[in-house]
Amino acid sequence: MKDAFLEGKIAGIQLKNRIIRSATHEGLADEAGNPTAALIKKYEELAKGEVGAIITGYAAVMQNGKSPLLNMLMIDKNENIPHYKELTDRVHQYNTAIFLQVTHCGRQTFSRVTGMPTVAPSPLKDKLYNEDIPQEVTNFEIDEIVNNFVSGIVRAKKAGFDGVQLQLSHGYLLSSFLSPHMNKRHDQWGGSTENRFRIVKEIMERAREKVADYPILAKMNGHEKSKDGLKLEEAIVIAGNLEKASCDAIEVSCGIAEEGFVATRGGFPFAMIARHNHLMKKIPKMLHPLVKPILKRSFGSPEPRYLYNLGSAAEIRRHVKIPVIVVGGIRRLEDIQNVIQKEQCDFISMSRPFIIEPAIVRKFKENKQQQSRCIDCNYCQIGVEKTPVRCYYGKM
Numbered sequence: 081m082k083d084a085f086l087e088g089k090i091a092g093i094q095l096k097n098r099i100i101r102s103a104t105h106e107g108l109a110d111e112a113g114n115p116t117a118a119l120i121k122k123y124e125e126l127a128k129g130e131v132g133a134i135i136t137g138y139a140a141v142m143q144n145g146k147s148p149l150l151n152m153l154m155i156d157k158n159e160n161i162p163h164y165k166e167l168t169d170r171v172h173q174y175n176t177a178i179f180l181q182v183t184h185c186g187r188q189t190f191s192r193v194t195g196m197p198t199v200a201p202s203p204l205k206d207k208l209y210n211e212d213i214p215q216e217v218t219n220f221e222i223d224e225i226v227n228n229f230v231s232g233i234v235r236a237k238k239a240g241f242d243g244v245q246l247q248l249s250h251g252y253l254l255s256s257f258l259s260p261h262m263n264k265r266h267d268q269w270g271g272s273t274e275n276r277f278r279i280v281k282e283i284m285e286r287a288r289e290k291v292a293d294y295p296i297l298a299k300m301n302g303h304e305k306s307k308d309g310l311k312l313e314e315a316i317v318i319a320g321n322l323e324k325a326s327c328d329a330i331e332v333s334c335g336i337a338e339e340g341f342v343a344t345r346g347g348f349p350f351a352m353i354a355r356h357n358h359l360m361k362k363i364p365k366m367l368h369p370l371v372k373p374i375l376k377r378s379f380g381s382p383e384p385r386y387l388y389n390l391g392s393a394a395e396i397r398r399h400v401k402i403p404v405i406v407v408g409g410i411r412r413l414e415d416i417q418n419v420i421q422k423e424q425c426d427f428i429s430m431s432r433p434f435i436i437e438p439a440i441v442r443k444f445k446e447n448k449q450q451q452s453r454c455i456d457c458n459y460c461q462i463g464v465e466k467t468p469v470r471c472y473y474g475k476m
């Protein structure tokens with residue numbers, strides 16, 4: 081019988097169990113985007129806590145793809161490699177697999193942060209990152225972006241990561257190419273599903289020439305909230321395209337940043353937003369009680385709060401042969417065992433539960449705890465914009 085605590089395999093890599101730490105930006109890189117001692121310590125704690133595998137916070141493959149969040153990881157230079165090697169060596173001491181998530185933030189950043197114009201498949205202003213209208217990327221720039229993803233993957237391999245994960249989710253650049261909501265192009269990079277997928281296909285093809293069968297995973301959206309956003313039917317086709325393009329495993333998430341708390345559901349952390357958001361700072365405090373319900377209506381979390389990607393992930397799994405990982409609102413051991421035992425997905429992943437309890441897997445395994453202590457307040461999600469990640473437990 082299947083069990084969440086039995087070993088599993090992704091592209092031949094042995095994972096201790098079926099519970100993965102999903103990518104979580106920690107805000108603990110140095111100025112060059114290298115992991116700091118504090119970040120290495122955090123990953124060591126996760127490894128000691130018997131997590132099946134760690135997916136790092138997102139690492140940008142080029143400067144104009146850098147996030148405005150504090151201290152993002154970067155994998156844009158060969159000089160980054162020895163710093164990451166230190167991290168992978170430390171995690172491997174605990175016999176734990178670690179994957180580097182590689183990304184380009186696309187229009188979800190600010191030119192004042194990157195020092196360059198923001199770019200996207202189409203010049204559509206983001207509702208949240210709305211200081212600039214992004215420039216529509218040219219063929220030449222797409223070629224450069226593809227090559228930078230490949231270089232990032234080559235560096236990750238040299239740095240000792242067990243594999244990489246392409247971030248195709250949450251509205252970042254590759255996600256915005258895939259999404260009909262953000263990609264309105266009429267050339268070979270837009271229109272049909274095949275055209276919108278082309279940039280990912282190019283990355284996979286060129287990466288395979290350089291790294292052969294090195295594990296390349298992907299995190300994609302199973303659906304988006306926007307009316308013209310990606311829907312499950314098309315996500316299934318994209319998952320099939322990923323498999324054909326030799327992707328090794330798919331993690332299924334949902335939502336884009338401007339849709340609000342869709343990918344990370346739960347409470348609406350208004351107090352934290354009021355403190356950190358650049359737009360909120362322009363609104364006088366006395367107006368906050370009026371603003372809160374309006375914002376919550378537009379950006380608050382939809383239902384359900386738990387296991388909200390399981391339906392789409394299970395459906396995607398029915399259409400592909402590669403392992404499928406489900407993320408999003410997974411909090412109870414009983415639910416984890418159900419997903420694995422009923423073979424709805426091959427692995428489950430979590431983010432916020434590891435912020436409050438890095439050793440949650442060990443606690444589950446030793447039967448000391450049946451569910452995460454995370455209350456889904458989402459303060460961590462906003463707090464990490466300006467300070468390293470931590471659990472606030474619903475209080476400022």
Ligand SMILES: Cc1cc2nc3c(=O)[nH]c(=O)nc-3n(C[C@H](O)[C@H](O)[C@H](O)COP(=O)(O)O)c2cc1C
Pocket residue numbers: 102103104105106136137138181247249250299333343344345407408409410429430431432433460461464469
């Ligand atoms: C503080 C924080 C940082 C995150 N950083 C990333 C990231 O770097 N890359 C990514 O794909 N998702 C990121 N996510 C989303 C999570 O990986 C995950 O998809 C989401 O939180 C839902 O899972 P959960 O309910 O277990 O938290 C982040 C979430 C949080 C709360």
